[in-house]
Amino acid sequence: MTTLLEARGIAKDFRGIRALSEVDLTVEEGERVGLIGPNGAGKTTLFNCLSGVLQPNRGQVMFDGADIGNLAVNRRALLGIGRTFQRLELFNDSTVREHLLIAERVRLGTGSMWKDLLGLGRPTSDEIKVCDELLDLLGLGEIRDEPIEALSLGQGRLVEVGRALVTRPRLLLLDEPSSGLDREETATLARTLRDVQEQQGFAILLVEHDVELVADFTERTYVLDFGQLLASGTTDEVLADPAVRRAYLGDADLT
Amino acid sequence: MLIAANVGEDVFRAVLQGTPPGAVFALIALGFVLTYKTSGVFNLAFGAQAYVSAAMYFKAKVEWEWPTFWAFFISVILLAPAIGLLLERIIFRHLRTAPAVAKLVVAIGLTVAIPALFELLAGFEAVAGQTPQGILPDGASVFYDPFGVYPWSRNELAQLLVAVTAMLLLGAMFRYSSIGLSMRAVVESPRLAELAGVNSNRVSSLAWGISSLFAGLSGVLIAPRFNTLAAPDFFNIMVVAIAAAAIGKLVSLPWAVVGGLGLGITISLFTTFLPRWSDDLSWLRPFQENLTPSLPFVVLFGIMVLWPGIRQSIDSTDPLSGVDPPPPGLASSARSKRLTNVTRVTAILIIGICAFWVFAKADVGWMFLVTQAVIMSTIFLSITVITGFAGQISLCQASFAAMGGFAVFQLADRWDIPVLLGALIGAAIAAAVGALLALPILRLGGVWFAIATLAFAFFFDSVMIKFSWVGGGDTSLLQGTRVDRPDMFGIDFNNDKSFLLLVIVVFIIASFLVVRVREGTVGRTLQALRGSEVAAESIGISPVRVRVTAFALSAAIAGLGGSLLTIQQENVNYAGNFAPFAGLFWTVLVVTLSARTVEGAVMAGVSFGLFERAVLRNVFQLSGKWRFVLFGLAASQYARHPEGILEYGKGRSFGRLDALLDRWDPRSSRSGDESSSESEEPTVDGDSAADVDGAKTGGTR
Numbered sequence: 001m002t003t004l005l006e007a008r009g010i011a012k013d014f015r016g017i018r019a020l021s022e023v024d025l026t027v028e029e030g031e032r033v034g035l036i037g038p039n040g041a042g043k044t045t046l047f048n049c050l051s052g053v054l055q056p057n058r059g060q061v062m063f064d065g066a067d068i069g070n071l072a073v074n075r076r077a078l079l080g081i082g083r084t085f086q087r088l089e090l091f092n093d094s095t096v097r098e099h100l101l102i103a104e105r106v107r108l109g110t111g112s113m114w115k116d117l118l119g120l121g122r123p124t125s126d127e128i129k130v131c132d133e134l135l136d137l138l139g140l141g142e143i144r145d146e147p148i149e150a151l152s153l154g155q156g157r158l159v160e161v162g163r164a165l166v167t168r169p170r171l172l173l174l175d176e177p178s179s180g181l182d183r184e185e186t187a188t189l190a191r192t193l194r195d196v197q198e199q200q201g202f203a204i205l206l207v208e209h210d211v212e213l214v215a216d217f218t219e220r221t222y223v224l225d226f227g228q229l230l231a232s233g234t235t236d237e238v239l240a241d242p243a244v245r246r247a248y249l250g251d252a253d254l255t
Numbered sequence: 256m257l258i259a260a261n262v263g264e265d266v267f268r269a270v271l272q273g274t275p276p277g278a279v280f281a282l283i284a285l286g287f288v289l290t291y292k293t294s295g296v297f298n299l300a301f302g303a304q305a306y307v308s309a310a311m312y313f314k315a316k317v318e319w320e321w322p323t324f325w326a327f328f329i330s331v332i333l334l335a336p337a338i339g340l341l342l343e344r345i346i347f348r349h350l351r352t353a354p355a356v357a358k359l360v361v362a363i364g365l366t367v368a369i370p371a372l373f374e375l376l377a378g379f380e381a382v383a384g385q386t387p388q389g390i391l392p393d394g395a396s397v398f399y400d401p402f403g404v405y406p407w408s409r410n411e412l413a414q415l416l417v418a419v420t421a422m423l424l425l426g427a428m429f430r431y432s433s434i435g436l437s438m439r440a441v442v443e444s445p446r447l448a449e450l451a452g453v454n455s456n457r458v459s460s461l462a463w464g465i466s467s468l469f470a471g472l473s474g475v476l477i478a479p480r481f482n483t484l485a486a487p488d489f490f491n492i493m494v495v496a497i498a499a500a501a502i503g504k505l506v507s508l509p510w511a512v513v514g515g516l517g518l519g520i521t522i523s524l525f526t527t528f529l530p531r532w533s534d535d536l537s538w539l540r541p542f543q544e545n546l547t548p549s550l551p552f553v554v555l556f557g558i559m560v561l562w563p564g565i566r567q568s569i570d571s572t573d574p575l576s577g578v579d580p581p582p583p584g585l586a587s588s589a590r591s592k593r594l595t596n597v598t599r600v601t602a603i604l605i606i607g608i609c610a611f612w613v614f615a616k617a618d619v620g621w622m623f624l625v626t627q628a629v630i631m632s633t634i635f636l637s638i639t640v641i642t643g644f645a646g647q648i649s650l651c652q653a654s655f656a657a658m659g660g661f662a663v664f665q666l667a668d669r670w671d672i673p674v675l676l677g678a679l680i681g682a683a684i685a686a687a688v689g690a691l692l693a694l695p696i697l698r699l700g701g702v703w704f705a706i707a708t709l710a711f712a713f714f715f716d717s718v719m720i721k722f723s724w725v726g727g728g729d730t731s732l733l734q735g736t737r738v739d740r741p742d743m744f745g746i747d748f749n750n751d752k753s754f755l756l757l758v759i760v761v762f763i764i765a766s767f768l769v770v771r772v773r774e775g776t777v778g779r780t781l782q783a784l785r786g787s788e789v790a791a792e793s794i795g796i797s798p799v800r801v802r803v804t805a806f807a808l809s810a811a812i813a814g815l816g817g818s819l820l821t822i823q824q825e826n827v828n829y830a831g832n833f834a835p836f837a838g839l840f841w842t843v844l845v846v847t848l849s850a851r852t853v854e855g856a857v858m859a860g861v862s863f864g865l866f867e868r869a870v871l872r873n874v875f876q877l878s879g880k881w882r883f884v885l886f887g888l889a890a891s892q893y894a895r896h897p898e899g900i901l902e903y904g905k906g907r908s909f910g911r912l913d914a915l916l917d918r919w920d921p922r923s924s925r926s927g928d929e930s931s932s933e934s935e936e937p938t939v940d941g942d943s944a945a946d947v948d949g950a951k952t953g954g955t956r
Contacts, residue, residue, distance in 0.1 A: 053789060073792040083793050091786030102779045103794040111776025113804050117768050121775015160790075167794050 003062075004029045004203050005081075005171055010049050010059035012042075012227075019045045020056070020227045027171060032197070032204045034214040034235060037224035043207045044086060046224065047175055050205075051083050052076045064170070078107075082169030084160040086176045086207075090148045096159055097144040100131035103166040131166065137199075138162050138192055154185040158192065165196065171203045178210045186210060190217055215239055268405040269527040270520050275411035276480070277519020278418035279473045283496035284503075284511040285422065286466025291505055293441050293455075293462040296347050296358045297702050300365035302493030304467055305474030306486045307373045308335045312475045313387050313484055314379055327390055331471045338369070339467020343460055346891050356648055356701040360893045363650075363843045367836075368887020370486035371880040381485055387478035389413055410479045417476060421469060422512060434461060487836050494713055497706065498555035504562075522550050549717035556710040559703055560695040597916065598909075614752055622751045626823055628864025629758045634816030635845045635856035635863075636762075636769050641809035642842065643851035644778055645802060646785040648705040651692075651712035653838030655685040655810040656817025660827040661725055663818040667738045675741050678818035682811040689810025690803050697802045712835035720829060738825055748822075758819055765812060766853045777804055840886070847889045849899030858901050 005027040012020040020042045027033050037043050048054040050061060052073040061069050068076055091099055101123045105111050108127070115121050135141045138158050143151065151159065157177050164172055177193075178186040190213055197204060208214045214221060214235060221238040223230040231244050238244055283301055290298050308330045315326035342365065350358055373379060389410035391397075398406035407415075428435040437453045438461060474489060481488050499518050503510025613625050634656055641649045662681030666672035672680075696707040719725050740748040748754045772778050780801045783791040788798060821827050844863060849855030867882050889900060896903040 051793065072797075073789070074795045074797045077793055077795040085790065085793075089787035089790035089793075091783045091790070094782060094786060098779065098782075102776075102783050102796075105776050105779070106795045111780070113772065113775075113777050113808065116772045116775025116777050119771050119775075121771060121777070121779075163790075163794060 002029050003027075004031075004064060005050070005205070006060075006062040007046075007050060008060045008062070010046065010056045010061070012045055012049060012054060012056045018227050020049070023059070023224070023227070023229050025222055025229075025232075027203050027205050029170070030201050030203050031220065032206065032218045034218035034221035035205060035207045035224065036209070036211065036214055036221060037230070041224040042227040043224055044175060045227075047083070047173055047205075047207060051081055051173055077167060080168070080170035081173065082164035082167050082171070083173035084157065084164055084175055084177060086179060088153070088156045088160065090156055090159060092148065094148055095145050096140055096148065096151070096155075096162075097128075097131055097135065099148065099159055099163045100134060100166045101127055103163050104130055107167050134162055134165060137196055139188075153180045154189065157181065157189065161189075161193065161196075165200070168200075169202050171205065172197075174204060174206045174208075176207055176209060178208060178213050186213060193217070211239065264404060265527055266524070267402070269523045271402065271405040271407065272527075273520035273523030274516065275407070275414040275418075275519070276477065276522075277516035278415050278422075279477045279515075280492070280496050280499050280519055281512040281515025282418045282421060282469045282476075283473045283493065284499035284515045285425065285508060286469035287496055287500045288503065288505055288508055288511045289438075289462045289466045291500075293438065294343070294347055294351070294459045295355060296350070297355065297362060297706075298466075299359070299362045299490070299493060299497075300342070300369060301466065301470040301496070302490040303366045303369040303486060304335060304338055304470040305477070305492065306370050306484070306489035307338065307474070308471030309387060309474035309478040309489070310370075310373060310379050310381075310484055311377070313478070314377060316388060323390060327475065331468065331475055335471025335474075336464040336468045339463040339470075340460060342467075343463035347463070348456065348459065354701070356705070357893055359648065359702050359705055360843055360846055361891050363839055364847070364887040364890020364893070366490060367840055367843070367883050368890070371883035372887070375880050375884065381483050386482055387484055389479045390417075390475060410476075414476045417472065421472060425465065434458070438462060487834070490836065491713070494555065494709065495551040498551040498558070498710075501555055501558045518551055518554065521554075525550055549714050552710040552713040552717070556707055556714065559699060559707045559710070597912070613755070619751065622755065623823075624864050626751065626755045626758055627820070628860045629755065629762050630816055630819045630823060630860075631841075631863045632857045632860030633758070633762045633765050633819065634813055635841065635859045636765050636853065637809040637812035637816065638842055638845040638859075639769060639850060639853065639856050640772065640805055640812065642846055643849075643855070644773060644781045644785075645805040645809075646701075646781070647697075647802075647806075648701065648842060648846070649708045649806070649809065650705055650835075650839050650842055651708040651715070652809070652813045652841055653833045653835060654712045654715040655689060655813035656820065656838075657715070657720070657827070657829055657833035658685040658688060658810075659814030659817035659819075660821035660829070660833065661720075662814070663821050664738050664827050665724065673741060674738060674818075674822050678815055678822065681818040682815040685814025685817075686807040686811035690807040692810075693803045693806035694799075697799060697806070709835070709839070712838050716835050738821065740822055740825065754823065758823070761815070761819065765815070766856075769812070769853060772808065777801060777808075781805055843890050843893075844886060847886075847893050847900060849901040851899070852902070855899055855901055 003026050005025075007023065007025045010020055010023045010025075011018070023042075023046060025035075025046070035043055035046070045054065049056045049059075052068075052071060052075070056069075059069075060067060063076070063079055063081065068079065071079070091102075094102075104127045105123070111121060132141065132144065135144050138161065140155065140158055140162060143155065148156070148159065161172075161174075161177070174193075177189055181189065193204070194217065204218075206214065206218055218235045220233065221235040222232045223238060223241075223244050231238050231241050233241075283305065286301060287298065290296055290301075311330035311334050312326050315321045315329055316323060319326075321329075346361060346365075347358070350361065391409045391413050397409045399409070399412060400406040429439050434457070438458050440451070440453055441455060441458045441462075473492070477492060478484060495518060496515065499514035500511045502514030502517065613622070617625065634652065637652055637655070638649070641647055641652075659678065659681035662684050663674050663677035666677040666680060667674050692708075692711055696704055699707055740754060746753050748757055780791070780796055783794075783796060784798055784801065792798065817833065820832055824832075827833075841859075841863075845855060845859040848858045848862070862882075892900055
């Protein structure tokens with residue numbers, strides 16, 4: 001396996017408050033990696049530094065061997081970093097399928113105003129086919145023409161995943177996909193994600209509160225606490241680490 | 256020109272000269288910041304309120320011949336705060352959680368409606384040459400010269416002293432009274448103040464009362480500067496005050512004062528020194544007279560573009576704002592196929608009758624108005640693109656339209672280029688300017704984007720049109736010259752019927768293209784950006800590129816429409832057609848009716864062109880000014896119906912119609928996904944079909 005994402009010495013301050021200090025993190029090609037930590041540990045900040053929403057004060061982000069630290073979010077997306085959001089970020093007034101269709105058009109890069117004016121801007125049958133296949137895979141085929149406002153939270157999360165997957169990411173950043181979902185919905189989400197991931201072979205970096213999901217889903221895990229890396233290693237090792245249990249899990253029973 | 260003894264004395268003189276108007280700017284800016292911080296309203300209507308007080312003062316003093324004190328009392332002490340309290344109580348208190356842009360739209364509506372309403376109720380009519388008087392007798396003719404450098408007139412002295420006194424009183428109130436303390440707490444940190452049990456309604460009322468009092472006071476004080484009382488002049492002052500407030504990022508009261516004084520002094524420094532420099536530097540000469548009045552707009556624009564801090568201050572301005580609720584979907588997308596058929600047939604019938612009437616019966620006057628309505632609909636399509644699709648409020652569409660008009664004129668006048676070719680070139684020029692303008696400002700958030708475009712509109716108005724290669728220079732301003740209508744394909748478009756056909760064809764093509772853009776990559780990308788910018792970027796969308804595209808496209812459509820208007824009237828008629836105030840009116844009109852559909856643009860065009868004569872004069876026999884009042888009322892509904900009242904009304908009446916059809920037609924059941932996805936693809940037929948339907952309901956409302 002080759003290293004897909006490598007973050008070195010990421011540090012981020014917010015008006016003097018240190019959110020991240022010297023965090024190192026790597027994700028190999030096709031790997032499933034977890035990132036856990038208590039509230040305010042800096043998980044989402046790290047995510048934002050990786051996807052380009054925030055600019056770290058120090059440190060380097062390498063993707064596929066190239067320094068992407070100066071690239072904007074959309075440039076990183078085109079290189080193959082997809083993401084979902086902890087608070088749903090969906091496109092109002094759009095149907096489920098429209099979310100995927102626009103992502104597919106952007107990926108192909110074939111759209112332009114002149115084509116629109118000539119009447120060539122509508123979704124092509126190929127684009128519709130690709131999106132419908134993915135929607136079926138995610139179990140959203142039935143509701144593909146529903147307006148996004150009519151969806152449940154769990155379905156909304158799946159739409160976000162679908163929208164990210166259309167961009168054919170090589171690395172998918174998932175920000176607390178289980179928050180707001182019940183146990184059953186979480187299990188469905190995990191199953192779907194794993195199926196799709198095994199089929200398409202991208203890597204996943206998963207920020208999660210639900211330790212069960214992390215234990216079940218990931219191969220390796222990083223633990224953040226107060227902006228610092230507390231532990232890292234295979235998920236089993238990390239979750240068994242007494243320091244991690246103290247800092248984060250309390251006396252929770254892991255079964 | 257005076258030969259000055261030395262530069263130092265000139266600077267001193269300029270400072271003395273600039274301080275009184277600066278103090279008045281500071282006063283309005285203070286009120287502006289106060290309201291902005293306590294209720295989150297970007298109240299452009301203070302300009303209108305200042306005008307109303309000035310006009311009331313004029314009426315009481317000159318027409319009714321009241322003594323100065325009582326005239327001042329009724330116009331400033333009574334009327335000004337009363338208007339502010341009324342606005343707060345009946346409109347803005349209910350908009351606390353509305354998005355900032357919605358409040359801005361309401362405020363613009365009031366800017367137009369308040370002066371018109373006052374003029375109607377008070378029977379006030381500005382008479383040219385009737386110069387307003389100051390609050391001191393012989394204000395313009397008695398001078399004091401304490402430093403032996405610059406003689407202050409009594410009016411200027413009154414401006415300075417009253418403004419400074421008002422500011423000191425405000426400061427004392429903040430310092431020593433408990434309500435002042437509460438207000439300061441709200442200004443500093445609204446959320447914390449709420450938590451500490453401060454009654455924000457009371458604070459907000461008080462803030463509106465005080466700032467409206469300041470606005471009225473400023474209006475009465477500054478009025479003697481103008482030859483004739485006219486509402487747009489006061490709106491200009493308002494924009495200067497916004498520039499002053501922007502220096503304090505709109506949140507700092509002391510900086511607003513500094514900004515106001517600073518702008519007043521800077522303007523007078525420019526007036527003193529620019530003519531001198533331009534003696535040596537010939538390229539400066541065209542700017543000499545034009546740059547000075549536009550200075551506040553340049554400052555405003557510059558602050559917004561160059562000061563990254565101003566963007567961060569946005570978050571703190573909306574004390575109790577909630578999350579924006581998503582606007583309801585378009586009525587057309589929730590329409591069944593059967594309903595579409597019914598509306599389409601109705602619409603074709605109505606269009607047919609209207610067309611027959613226009614082409615067979617209408618006289619020249621009606622013909623002119625109908626043609627203008629169609630052209631305005633074309634211009635309004637530009638607002639459909641920038642506001643409806645891209646979700647940004649642009650207040651400089653009139654400037655783009657003017658570019659088209661000037662291009663046609665200049666090209667025809669200088670090089671005999673056919674006007675229709677000129678129209679296309681004009682559209683291209685507007686598009687290029689639009690793209691250049693978009694680049695620095697498109698990162699600005701909603702309200703700031705609007706204000707930056709407003710600053711540009713004023714810059715265009717006060718500088719650009721005075722260049723001979725744009726507006727023809729201030730000597731002629733193209734008056735008196737005619738640009739001939741085209742004569743092509745063997746058709747003479749001097750015939751009004753042929754010309755109407757031509758503009759209808761242009762409108763249909765333009766709306767076709769706009770619908771195509773909406774369904775195409777650009778439209779869908781903008782839809783994604785409107786929904787969630789961060790998510791749109793995360794799938795690879797570049798916000799910069801597509802927004803520049805949208806702005807350029809919108810400018811091009813406006814330019815095309817503007818050139819058609821010029822061809823129709825055979826002259827640019829800049830002041831009547833394209834002044835910044837007009838652009839403001841257009842945008843709010845379209846946004847209020849429905850910014851997201853072609854039919855919204857048509858409805859706006861129809862109401863702009865025909866409402867006054869068809870409904871107000873023929874049916875109700877009312878003054879044309881009532882349309883401004885109605886317009887303001889409609890705009891104040893905007894925050895409640897952000898999809899536009901046309902869409903709102905349509906959604907409701909279609910629901911009822913559908914229920915009715917259901918009863919008549921037992922075998923039909925609302926068919927499921929297929930038909931709804933089909934009816935979702937609005938053809939131009941469908942769009943214009945619904946608009947006449949809308950016209951019917953809108954017209955009788």
